[in-house]
Amino acid sequence: MKELLELKGITAGYEQTVVLRDVNLAIHAHDFIGIIGPNGGGKTTLLKVILGLLKPFSGEIVYHVSKQSLFGYLPQNSRFDARFPISVKEVVLSGLMSEKGIFKAYTKVDRKRVEEILEVYGMSDYKNRPIGELSGGQMQRVFLCRAIISSPKILILDEPSTYVDANFEMEFYSLLKELNEKMSIVMVSHDLGTICSYVKTIACVNGGLHYHESNLITPEQLKLYNCPIELISHGTVPHRVLLEHDETIENKRIQ
Numbered sequence: 001m002k003e004l005l006e007l008k009g010i011t012a013g014y015e016q017t018v019v020l021r022d023v024n025l026a027i028h029a030h031d032f033i034g035i036i037g038p039n040g041g042g043k044t045t046l047l048k049v050i051l052g053l054l055k056p057f058s059g060e061i062v063y064h065v066s067k068q069s070l071f072g073y074l075p076q077n078s079r080f081d082a083r084f085p086i087s088v089k090e091v092v093l094s095g096l097m098s099e100k101g102i103f104k105a106y107t108k109v110d111r112k113r114v115e116e117i118l119e120v121y122g123m124s125d126y127k128n129r130p131i132g133e134l135s136g137g138q139m140q141r142v143f144l145c146r147a148i149i150s151s152p153k154i155l156i157l158d159e160p161s162t163y164v165d166a167n168f169e170m171e172f173y174s175l176l177k178e179l180n181e182k183m184s185i186v187m188v189s190h191d192l193g194t195i196c197s198y199v200k201t202i203a204c205v206n207g208g209l210h211y212h213e214s215n216l217i218t219p220e221q222l223k224l225y226n227c228p229i230e231l232i233s234h235g236t237v238p239h240r241v242l243l244e245h246d247e248t249i250e251n252k253r254i255q
C-alpha cells in the first residue's frame, strides 16, 4: 500500500517536558489506525505532531505525497461558545480554507459542496443556525463535515464519539468505514470495542508508541503498554472493560 507519510524517531513535548519519545509510524493509503492509551499518554500530542501543529524536539516527518488537502482534523472536545457568531454553513466552509488559502473567496461550487455534505450528515435544517446553539452531538457532526469537505487524504479524529449518542454512533462508524475507502483514517478512541470492530491496526500511545499490525491485541500486550483497558474476546466481537487508571502511570513524566 502506498505510503503517505512517515514519522521517524520523533521526540516531542512542551517546553522542558518530553511527552513522546522515539516514535516511528507510517501512514499508508486506506489505513484505519486506532490510537489508544491512558489519559495524558500523548495521543493528542501525537496527532498535533502528525498535523504539523507541534514541532517535534527531534526526529523527522517525511511526506511522500503533496501536502495539499493532506489532512482533515476533528479536534478533541471541539465546542463553540453559544455566543460565537458563525453559522453551521460557515464552519463547514472553513474546512476548505487550507485548500483555497485565506484570501480567496468561496465560490458557488464550494457553497454547493457544503449544502450537499450537510444533507448527507442530516444537518441541513441547521445550516443557518449559529454553531454555538447546537448540541454537542450536532456540533460533532458539523465538525466531521468540516474535516472531510476538502476530501483529505488523511482524516484525523480525536475522540470523535464523545458527544455522539448511541444511534448516531453506529451510523457515524459506518460513515467512517465508507470514508475509509477514499481516505486513510487515524482515530483516537477510548472505546476499544468500537475500535476493534472498525479499525485495521492499533497503536498504543503512552510516552512512546507501540504499533499492532492487527485490530486485535491481547490483554498482555495492553498491560505491557500500561493501557488501562482489558480485552475480552467474545466470539468474533471483541468486548472491553475499562480498568482503573493507575495514577502513577497517568502522571508519569518521561525525563
Ligand SMILES: Nc1ncnc2c1ncn2[C@@H]1O[C@H](COP(=O)(O)OP(=O)(O)OP(=O)(O)O)[C@@H](O)[C@H]1O
Pocket: 014, 019, 037, 038, 039, 040, 041, 042, 043, 044, 045, 046, 076
Ligand atoms: N499545550 C500544552 N502545554 C504543556 N503541556 C501539555 C500541553 N498539552 C498537553 N500537555 C501535556 O502533555 C501530556 C500529554 O497530553 P495529551 O493531550 O497528548 O494526552 P492524551 O493522551 O491526548 O490524553 P487524553 O486521553 O486525556 O486526551 C499531558 O501530561 C498534558 O498535560
Ligand SMILES: [Mg+2]
Pocket: 043, 044, 045, 076, 158
Ligand atoms: Mg487527548
